[in-house]
Amino acid sequence: MVRVPLWLEMDGRRVLVVGGxxxxTRRALWxxxxxxxxxxxxxxxxEELQRRAxxxxxxxxxxxxxxxxxALRPHVEWADIVVVATDNPSVNEAVWRLARSLRRWVNDATDAERTEIVVPYTLDLYGGGLRVAVTxxxxxxxxxxxxxxxxxxxLEGDKGLGTLYEAMWRVKPVLKRLIPRAKDRVPIYYRIDEDSEFQRAVERGSVEEALRAAARVIAREARRLGVETDADRVYEMLRSVEKPISPL
Ligand SMILES: C[C@@]1(CC(=O)O)c2cc3[nH]c(cc4nc(cc5[nH]c(cc(n2)[C@H]1CCC(=O)O)[C@@](C)(CC(=O)O)[C@@H]5CCC(=O)O)C(CC(=O)O)=C4CCC(=O)O)c(CCC(=O)O)c3CC(=O)O
Ligand SMILES: NC(=O)C1=CN([C@@H]2O[C@H](COP(=O)(O)OP(=O)(O)OC[C@H]3O[C@@H](n4cnc5c(N)ncnc54)[C@H](O)[C@@H]3O)[C@@H](O)[C@H]2O)C=CC1
Structure with a gap:
């Protein structure tokens, strides 16, 4: 069996956790x-669940x-995902069977072989802007x-990566605004990444200079595509982009 790694938006989804x-508790709060x-x-x-609830x-x-x-069936029907987490193996198996028969996604915390959803070990960098999951x-x-x-x-010791992240999350919304067609836009990300002045700025850890270099590449490529702009204007656009995420 090969599981596919994914990031799921859970807002408004329903999760039934069997076992408190x-x-x-960990799964419910997660x-x-x-x-x-x-x-x-x-x-x-x-105690913690009672307090939080x-x-x-x-x-x-x-x-x-x-x-x-x-008694359990209507709760399983209510849910999008069912978490199996009691300390009773025969109850766990019965819950797993019921959830599967109703075609709910199952996270079985008690049996790694039969779980459909795996909860990985995670870490967040840059306030949750870059996330890693290992399993x-x-x-x-x-x-x-x-x-x-x-x-x-x-990763935490890698100043260049932090600079690259800081510069490039600003590039994306600006390029989307300036260049309407994805086909035209996508090569420009790579032009920036491969630009030697951009690379030197990233190595030095200078976000400022990385943005200046990115602005020059974007302005050049935009003009080539018939969009009237210059490096100073693009630089100002890059500076004024709002941070795209707030941490969990
Ligand atoms: C398949 C999976 C379940 C899933 O995806 O839902 C799974 C399965 C099982 N774990 C067991 C034991 C322990 N798991 C932990 C801790 C964590 N386990 C987590 C994930 C996963 N565990 C998934 C695969 C992850 C992977 O392999 O990469 C974390 C990340 C998330 C979370 O659980 O919140 C969390 C990290 C918290 C943190 O440090 O951040 C501890 C330590 C502790 O509890 O403090 C112990 C006891 C000590 C030990 O065993 O090390 C047993 C029973 C073994 C037995 O019976 O012998 C099973 C069942 C089985 O093996 O069948
Ligand atoms: N995935 C993981 O990270 C880990 C998984 N495990 C597995 O998870 C199981 C549960 O571990 P803990 O939460 O530490 O046990 P626990 O003893 O703290 O909690 C068991 C919970 O199951 C509930 N329960 C028992 N029988 C029930 C029933 N018939 N109906 C409804 N609820 C019932 C209890 O009320 C209790 O809330 C372990 O037996 C083990 O198989 C254990 C450690 C880590």
Missing amino acids: GGVG FRQAGAVVRVVGLSFS RGDSGLELVELDAGDAE TEGRTGVAARHARDRIREC
Whole structure:
């Protein structure tokens, strides 16, 4: 089996978490902080879940025996994603079967073989502007965690990458505004990336000079395509772009 890596927008989606212990709590909060509406069913709930649910209408706790398929069914039907996380293997298997039979996506935190959705080890750089996810798909989380930490050390010390990121997130909306056709636009990203003055500025860690160099390339390419502009104007456009994301 080969799983496809994806990033999902969870805003307004519904997640049912079956099991309110340590693992169920982690998953519930993970999906909730990404914007999903979360319902947890369990025989009991962690202190943390109870505390968080009190002040949050998007996090609901329902006391219920998940071994009772009839009682569980409407909750599974309500959900887009079902998380399996009780400490009872036969209940976990029954929930997995029910969710699959109703064609819900399943994140089975208790069985790496049968889970459809894998929750990876993650790290965020630049306030969440660049994100990394690492997984062994359950073969050994310990190695995945070490890999994540090594990647973090490597990327956090890379001043050039930070500069490249700072310059290039501004380039994209400006190019989209200036050059209407994607076919014309796309090669320009590579012209900038390959421009020797741009590269030198990135190596030096100077966002200012990287933007100046990018503006020169964009103005040249835009004029070639019949768009009237100059490097100073493009530079001002680059400077005035709003940050595209706010961190989770
Ligand atoms: C398939 C997957 C589930 C999925 O995708 O839903 C899965 C499966 C299983 N993990 C188990 C054990 C532990 N997992 C952790 C921790 C984390 N595990 C997470 C993800 C995943 N775990 C997915 C694959 C990830 C990958 O492989 O790359 C993280 C990232 C996210 C999260 O869980 O929130 C979180 C990191 C928190 C952080 O540090 O940031 C700890 C440590 C702890 O709890 O503190 C332990 C106990 C100690 C140990 O085993 O190391 C067992 C039982 C093993 C057994 O019975 O022996 C299974 C089931 C099985 O193996 O079948
Ligand atoms: N993916 C991961 O990262 C990890 C997965 N695990 C797996 O997750 C399982 C759960 O671990 P924890 O949360 O630490 O256990 P826990 O003991 O803290 O919580 C178990 C939860 O399941 C609920 N539950 C039990 N029987 C139920 C039933 N019939 N109906 C409804 N709810 C029921 C309990 O009420 C409790 O809320 C472990 O047994 C293990 O298989 C364990 C560690 C990490």
